[in-house]
Amino acid sequence: MTDFLSTPTTSTPAASEQPVSAPAASAAPGARAARQPRRPAVARDVVVTAREQLTEHMLRLHLGGDDLTPAVHDSPGSWVKLFAPLGDGSEHGRAYTVRGFDPLRDEITIDVFLHAGGTMPHWASECRIGSGARIAGPRASGVAGRRAEALALFADETALPAVAAVLERESHSRHGRPVRAAIELGDARDRQELEAPTHAELVWLVRAPDEAPGTRLAAAAHLMDLLPGTAAWFAAEASAAKEARRALRAREVSALHAQGYWRAGVGDYRD
Numbered sequence: 001m002t003d004f005l006s007t008p009t010t011s012t013p014a015a016s017e018q019p020v021s022a023p024a025a026s027a028a029p030g031a032r033a034a035r036q037p038r039r040p041a042v043a044r045d046v047v048v049t050a051r052e053q054l055t056e057h058m059l060r061l062h063l064g065g066d067d068l069t070p071a072v073h074d075s076p077g078s079w080v081k082l083f084a085p086l087g088d089g090s091e092h093g094r095a096y097t098v099r100g101f102d103p104l105r106d107e108i109t110i111d112v113f114l115h116a117g118g119t120m121p122h123w124a125s126e127c128r129i130g131s132g133a134r135i136a137g138p139r140a141s142g143v144a145g146r147r148a149e150a151l152a153l154f155a156d157e158t159a160l161p162a163v164a165a166v167l168e169r170e171s172h173s174r175h176g177r178p179v180r181a182a183i184e185l186g187d188a189r190d191r192q193e194l195e196a197p198t199h200a201e202l203v204w205l206v207r208a209p210d211e212a213p214g215t216r217l218a219a220a221a222h223l224m225d226l227l228p229g230t231a232a233w234f235a236a237e238a239s240a241a242k243e244a245r246r247a248l249r250a251r252e253v254s255a256l257h258a259q260g261y262w263r264a265g266v267g268d269y270r271d
């Protein structure tokens with residue numbers, strides 16, 4: 001189900017997990033001015049109730065709390081700010097998608113991509129059942145609502161939880177609208193089995209070690225065949241998101257949300 005990644009003018013298919021001919025990598029990102037750390041206006045205490053190593057670099061945390069319902073948005077792929085305690089008494093807060101919510105257990109699940117050298121991945125790897133943290137939110141993901149006729153989703157590992165949540169919702173929907181998704185990984189071992197509608201078309205793109213993150217995903221934004229009435233959603237490294245925004249603006253999409261979920265070389269990046 002991968003023949004939807006073709007050039008806009010031809011129907012030549014590009015194979016899954018093969019290089020999509022990519023534009024030149026984007027310029028090196030610039031540094032941002034230092035910001036004052038912000039404390040959340042309203043944050044809820046949570047405790048780690050379970051941990052699951054989903055794939056090679058994806059760790060799922062179950063976080064339980066007391067009445068978490070107001071912290072969970074009713075749209076899939078919505079996110080919270082997760083605050084982890086650091087040893088020096090300060091907190092480290094970063095955005096994480098609410099992958100799932102169990103109202104009976106009052107528990108949310110968050111999938112943390114364990115990129116090398118990250119503070120949150122380090123905390124997630126070290127935390128234990130009963131470890132405390134806080135969450136603030138929620139915020140919507142920007143994925144178009146049910147009125148879009150078709151969806152085109154583009155994600156790297158950090159946005160994979162959002163795409164997984166969206167596909168899950170679509171698989172329970174009666175409308176059965178077309179959904180196409182391209183997901184870029186740095187390591188094929190991070191591929192997941194996703195619950196998706198039978199008509200969903202999914203392609204996994206595995207980048208080469210010397211490729212900039214998001215390069216293949218930005219190329220996919222140029223190449224994906226888009227059905228009429230498609231709402232496009234793209235989230236990945238910020239330079240790739242910028243390239244994709246440019247590419248998708250030039251295509252016929254009914255709605256567009258392209259966001260940098262992180263920026264290479266910049267901590268606490270906000271798009």
Ligand SMILES: Cc1cc2nc3c(=O)[nH]c(=O)nc-3n(C[C@H](O)[C@H](O)[C@H](O)COP(=O)(O)OP(=O)(O)OC[C@H]3O[C@@H](n4cnc5c(N)ncnc54)[C@H](O)[C@@H]3O)c2cc1C
Pocket residue numbers: 079092094095096097098110111112113114115116117118119120121157158159161162260261262263264265266267268269
């Ligand atoms: C709305 C939203 C939802 C998100 N949802 C998720 C989610 O569900 N799961 C998830 O894992 N992430 C998610 N992210 C991305 C996550 O917030 C960032 O990756 C964040 O920077 C991680 O914090 P950190 O402590 O690891 O690194 P930081 O302290 O922010 O940065 C330290 C260094 O790590 C680098 N870095 C950050 N992220 C990556 C990466 N993915 N790969 C390689 N280098 C990186 C930075 O460039 C910097 O050089 C989301 C981001 C947004 C905006």
